Amino acid sequence: MAMIALKCPHIRVTVVDLSQPRIDAWNSEHLPIYEPGLDEIVKACLGKNLFFTTDVAGSIAAAEMIFVSVNTPTKKTGLGAGKAADLTYWESAARTIAAVSKSNKIIVEKSTVPVRTAEAIEKVLQRNCSAPGVRFDILSNPEFLAEGTAMEDLSLPDRVLIGGKIENPEGRAAVDALCEVYANWVPSERILRANLWSAELSKLAANAFLAQRISSINAMSALCEATGADVAQVSRAIGMDSRIGAKFLNASVGFGGSCFQKDILNLAYICECHGLKEVADYWYSVVGMNDYQKSRFVKRVVSAMFNTIRGKKITMLGFAFKKDTGDTRETPAIDVGKGLIEDGAKLAIYDPKVTDEQIAQDMEGNTENITTFKTAKEALDGAHAVCIMTEWDEFKLYDWKEIYSVMQKPAFVFDGRLILDHEHLREIGFIVYALGKPIDPFLKSAEGV
Ligand code: UGA
Numbered sequence: 001m002a003m004i005a006l007k008c009p010h011i012r013v014t015v016v017d018l019s020q021p022r023i024d025a026w027n028s029e030h031l032p033i034y035e036p037g038l039d040e041i042v043k044a045c046l047g048k049n050l051f052f053t054t055d056v057a058g059s060i061a062a063a064e065m066i067f068v069s070v071n072t073p074t075k076k077t078g079l080g081a082g083k084a085a086d087l088t089y090w091e092s093a094a095r096t097i098a099a100v101s102k103s104n105k106i107i108v109e110k111s112t113v114p115v116r117t118a119e120a121i122e123k124v125l126q127r128n129c130s131a132p133g134v135r136f137d138i139l140s141n142p143e144f145l146a147e148g149t150a151m152e153d154l155s156l157p158d159r160v161l162i163g164g165k166i167e168n169p170e171g172r173a174a175v176d177a178l179c180e181v182y183a184n185w186v187p188s189e190r191i192l193r194a195n196l197w198s199a200e201l202s203k204l205a206a207n208a209f210l211a212q213r214i215s216s217i218n219a220m221s222a223l224c225e226a227t228g229a230d231v232a233q234v235s236r237a238i239g240m241d242s243r244i245g246a247k248f249l250n251a252s253v254g255f256g257g258s259c260f261q262k263d264i265l266n267l268a269y270i271c272e273c274h275g276l277k278e279v280a281d282y283w284y285s286v287v288g289m290n291d292y293q294k295s296r297f298v299k300r301v302v303s304a305m306f307n308t309i310r311g312k313k314i315t316m317l318g319f320a321f322k323k324d325t326g327d328t329r330e331t332p333a334i335d336v337g338k339g340l341i342e343d344g345a346k347l348a349i350y351d352p353k354v355t356d357e358q359i360a361q362d363m364e365g366n367t368e369n370i371t372t373f374k375t376a377k378e379a380l381d382g383a384h385a386v387c388i389m390t391e392w393d394e395f396k397l398y399d400w401k402e403i404y405s406v407m408q409k410p411a412f413v414f415d416g417r418l419i420l421d422h423e424h425l426r427e428i429g430f431i432v433y434a435l436g437k438p439i440d441p442f443l444k445s446a447e448g449v
Contacts, residue, residue: 001067002041003154005050007185014051014059026052034326034353037151057100064103065177067141068093069110074262083269085114085262094121097136098128104135106174110143112207112263114270115200118163137174139164140196142203147257148324160191163199204267208283211260213248215289221251221436222296231436232418251436253389253416254294254332256321261287261330294332297387298339300433301414304443305385310344313408315383317376318390318417319351319359326353332416333389334362340387341369348372350379352392377406385412391419404428410442 005013017023025032027046031039042050053059060066070089075081090111097107107125109118118138125136140163145153160182165171179191194202217235224231231251239246255261264283271280302309321331328334337347341363347370349359356372363370373379376395380386380403388395396419404411413425415434422432431442 002038002045002050003151004181005045005048006041007155008181009049011181012049012051013045014053014063016053016056016059018054018056020054023052023054035150036148036324041151056096060097060100060105061102063105065106065108065181066097067108067110068097072111072113074265080269083265083272085112085266087113087117087120090117090121091124094124095128098125099130101129101134101136102131105137106177107136107138108178109138109140109200112142112203112259112266113140113200114266115197115204117200118196135170137164137170138196139174139178140199140203141178142199142206144203144206147327148322155185157186157190160186161194161199161202162191163194163196163202166193166195204263204270207259207263208267208286210248211255211264211290212283212286214250214252214255214260215286215293217249217251218254218293218436219289221293224436225439228438230438251418252293252332253297253336253435254290256329256331256333258327258329261290291335294335295339297332297414297416297435298336298343300443301340301385301387301412302343304412304414304431304433308344309340309384312345312384313348313382314340314345315348315350315376315379315386316389317350317379317386317395318388318392319349319354319362320390320392323390323392326351326355326358328354328358328362331362331389336387336389336416337363337370338366341366345369346371348379348383350374350376351390352394381406382408383411384408385414387414388417388419391417395419396421400425400430401428404430 001013001015004011015026022032026042031042068090070093072085072087072090075084075086090113097105107121118140122136122138129136142161144157162175162178164175166175175193179193182191217231220234221231223229224234235249235251238244239249264287268280268283271283301314305312316333316337319331319333320326320328337349340347349370350373359370359372360367376398384407410431411429413420413430413432415422415432418434418436422434422437425432431440433440433443
């Protein structure tokens, strides 16, 4: 919304939320989320054509177009628990919109939703609006931005996808109205029109394909370790095939983030509901490979350190699910951390952007085995091992010689993001495990994988 406000000074954008503290934060110097470049844009537009308020009803009533961007988490209980998307917030937003609307509205689905949600929402809107003659046109406009690069992604998107009822004139007019907004800065050939269901499904499919690439290269990483190949060399070689492409081929300790796992599970669940068991199983295996990668990493740590990490201080550098964000949703650091604690480790955690409270919340109940630190230096003092969990640039710039001198010996580095100079570390004296790379002779004898 901030980007729309920036690129379209003639459009008045109002962001509403039920939470007063959240809205207060958006109106303050300290935005409630960290995203490079966002502060500047909000600052440039705030109070001009960008407003944040808790006046939900008034703002809906005044709007011509409403973007619904509420949470659609995975259902925790009931039918489809653990797989299906929970649409409670969406439905409640639709009921509010219906109750307060006195004029026609274009409703834009921004939240990632299961295929055919628009149909259900349309029914809720139509049946709950008491004002006569009010028309709701529903569009699907899935968001493809990635955290950490959101501002670049929004300002020059690969594509903008707008789904609507393009088979009828009213539906086409609604799609045109939203195209017009994006046309203020997005080249027209990058604005795609589709029918509603294709747009909804494309969002789930795009995330599933991206995650599948990571699981594929992670599967290769296990094979590389077993055979002495180097996963970075393999991904470079295959990525130069223009049909495959170079992006999203970095092996890692596992993908995280709020979307990949949730969207794949949701996609697989939809397949199951349509009797497509084999298709569902195919997508489940992408999540299965991700879980395997995380538990494989934990096994490597334990077996390398003589099969016992009980009472040992192990430092986790990074906790966010990727660099340049403070977001920890589904971060692999949670599962790896819990796995290490299960084997008795004492975790020291440092992340430049994640708060202590967030780590405590994510690691539920394990806090007596975890200490969080404000600097990496303190976190590393006296540690037996370091696990690189997030690819923050600053980790590459550390004085690893000095770090080595304050650690217990043998000092281990487990690079779950392949960002460090492993040869340099070995020269210093570290025992290095780098995911998907030929295994150190020291580690070779350890059982693992
Ligand atoms: C992802 C998609 O990339 C966006 O297009 C999509 O809009 C978004 O989900 C969403 O649905 O909201 P995001 O979760 O912000 O974006 O982050 P990604 O850059 O996709 O990274 C996801 C995870 O995969 C991270 O844990 C990252 O470290 C990992 N990853 C990524 C790898 O392990 N290897 C890679 O080569 C790339």
